[in-house]
Amino acid sequence: MPVGDLLPEITLLSGAVIIVLFAAFTRQQRQVWAVGLALAAVALAVLFSILQWPWPPTLTFSGVWALDGPAIAAKLLVLLSGAVAVLLSPDWMRSDRRHGEYYALCLFALLGAIMMASASDSMELILGVLLSSVASYPLVAYHRGWAPALEAGMKYFLIGALTNTLLAIGVVVLFGLVGDTDYKRTAEVLGTGVSPLALSIATAGIVLGLSFKLAAFPGHAWMPDVAQGAPAPVAALLTVAPKIGAAVALARFVTLLPTSQLWPAIVAFITVVTMTLGNLAALRQTDVRRLLGWSSVSQSGYALMAVVVIDANERALAALLAFLAAYALANLAAFTVVTHLRGRTTLDDYHGLAHSQPLATAVLVVAMLSLVGIPPLVGFFGKFLLFEVAIATGYGWLAVIAAVNTLVSLFYYLRVVAVMMFKPQAGEVHVLGSWSWLAMLSSVGLLLVASLGVEGGLSLAMRLEFVG
Template sequence: MPIGDVLPEISLTLGAVVIVLFAAFTRQQHHHWAAVLALLTIALCVVLTLAQWSGPPRLTFSGVWALDGVAISSKLVVLIAGALVVAMSPEWMRTDRRHGEYYALVLFALLGVIMMASASDTMELVLGVLLSSVASYPLAAYHRGWAPALEAGMKYFLIGALTNALLTIGVVVVFGLTGNTGYPEIAQGFAEGSDNLALTIATACIVLGLTFKLAAFPAHAWMPDVAQGSPAPAAAFLTVIPKVGAAVALARFMSLMPPDIAWRAIVAVISVMTMTLGNVAALRQTDVRRLLGWSSVSQSGYALMAIVVMGVSDQALTALVFFLATYVIANLAAFAVVTHLRGRTALEDYQGLARNAPIAATILIASLLSLVGIPPLIGFFGKFMLFSVTIEGGYTWLAFVAAVNTVVSLFYYLRIAASMMFSDARPVVHVLMGQWARSTMVVAGLLLVVGGLGAETLMIFTDSIRFAL
């Protein structure tokens, strides 16, 4: 068991422990230094992760941990996104007595997401899902004195308890069918033949368990409440980062399935239901944060398209990781603006914002257009790759449904943009004091444009990623 293979994860764990001790023995007015410690921890983890990139794809720790292109690239996406969330948090959390502990929870949640993406064993997958969930529940209800936050946290917890139980049941059934928990052994057991009914039930339970972290149908109901009721930086975290680990984990598990199990049809139906439900529900929203929550649901449906064609399109995994990266940047940019504006949430609060806060309005409009997939923003290239591999894989009808949903989404995104640009209202703009949130907002906005201009280089960087089995 080579310890060097999990040095990034060890650094995250130790960093979180150091932050807990720091918060316990320092005054509240010094807790913003915990954000610095968290950023240093993430930077060290990124360096250690990049050092693993040149190695051959392999399974380590007796085959339970994957070190392949998919795991490493998704780990980098998660860590960079985590750094942006940490950077937008200090001013928002300044008056909270548990300010320092917040960053430890973020690091533990990041660790759980990374474990989901790197798991090559069903027990490791369960451990990653549970660690991510346990660290995320307090983040959702961190403002426990506010009723919407308590509602969000309770809904998040109850749906998580149910779906995590289903995931565990599916894992137990798979173990009963194959006698193993490791993915290579499970794939071999499936190839040798097994009870199709039991395998279908197990697959359905595992897929439903992972739809919770994806915020995909039918375990999506927590997402709009969390987007609205959580602290804005925590909402930014919970609406995007767990999706990366869950999507990669689902893709990795689905790659084990024998061809006689209709798993592609199951995932395709979930994809259509998720994107359609998310977009239709977003049409009626007058709360910007809740609208972004429903938008996040729809984006999960798009991501599932790449999983549907996995194995029939050579670029499916590349498209999945690249789309997740572009979506993460766009959604974090939108929430960085919301955080900078002290979490203003009603749509009427954004009327005329382009006149009084032009930088914030420009970045928010750019992030919304990137979510739609408008060139030259980075979101266009993620959507383009997604649609290309879906059509190449023979699922043109799914690409058509996604295209219709994209047109529908354009309506509610442009409704926010039109309100900011063309309204005659001149709202009083309240922003967080300090430079953390403002700087994060600007950096995320630059990533939208710079990432789009350098998209071809990023595509080459992720072109050859494959699973290690």
């Protein structure tokens, strides 16, 4: 088997193991050195992923691992989110005695998200979801002396246990129908006709299981608690990386299903509920981190618009990847500001921030405008593509609901902008050190570069397709 096909994943795994060993034999004062090991592992994984880009799409390792454009694009986005989270962590975690192994958990969480995006076998999909979940649970509750972190970790774990069970049940039922877990074989058997009831149960289980990692209804309830209670760098990571892996995994899975099934209607229902619930809940938030958590829920609803029409429109996959890239860049930029401000979380803390921290304010404003979808920022083009493919495929009503939800979201994003710009300063503002500055400037720089080069990025995304 060509081990070289998995060089990015092997690099992450090796880096995590090395960091665990390093942390076990290193004094607390030197634990911060683990950040260099984590960044080196992520950088090498990015390099190997870029080298894989020109390769022809293929299934490797007996067909269980997809090495195609969407998988590599998702891999790069996941690694980017990991790099930003790692850059944010040294100043935030410096006083923690378990600082070293924290980075190993981050790398394992990244590896799980990548496995989800690359899975071409339902058992590998389960392994990716479980690895991502198991590594994320302790990250959320890493500040074990703080009650909100423990509450968020417990809620995350309980919802994950339920939805992961539903995912496993769905995969087992699908295996009973097909006699195999391989996606290619699954598509062949489903095309010949199987029990509609059993297939509906299997599809429901898998969709509900992936809704947990997507933070989509009904597996969404953990997201606002994690965004508020987890360490801010972890919140930045978990609002982006699992969502990317799960969205690509769900899109890849539904392409196997017969078009006669009702799954597009089911996913469309989840889409509407997710975006509407997320935006309405965000309206009443006075905590900026929790607001960004509910915003993340609503963004999952927009992403699912592309999944609804993935079989009916050849541009839907490109729309999904473009939107995920735009969301990732904007959301990471927003959380770098929150982290830079030492996790300042209530809306009152942001009063007059433009006067004391003009650069951080500018970054947060740009990030939120991109999340809304204001041109010429890249978030506008991501949403525009989603609306376009939905309307072109006969889901104009879905695009209208999404547009109304976008208008609703404009209110709560601009409310944060307004208090930063026009309210009197609340008091002295303390910020983290040079690492958070680097992460903040890097993230907003990537967001602006993506906005300027959006045409080239979209043309590249249009050429990506699933293998098989």
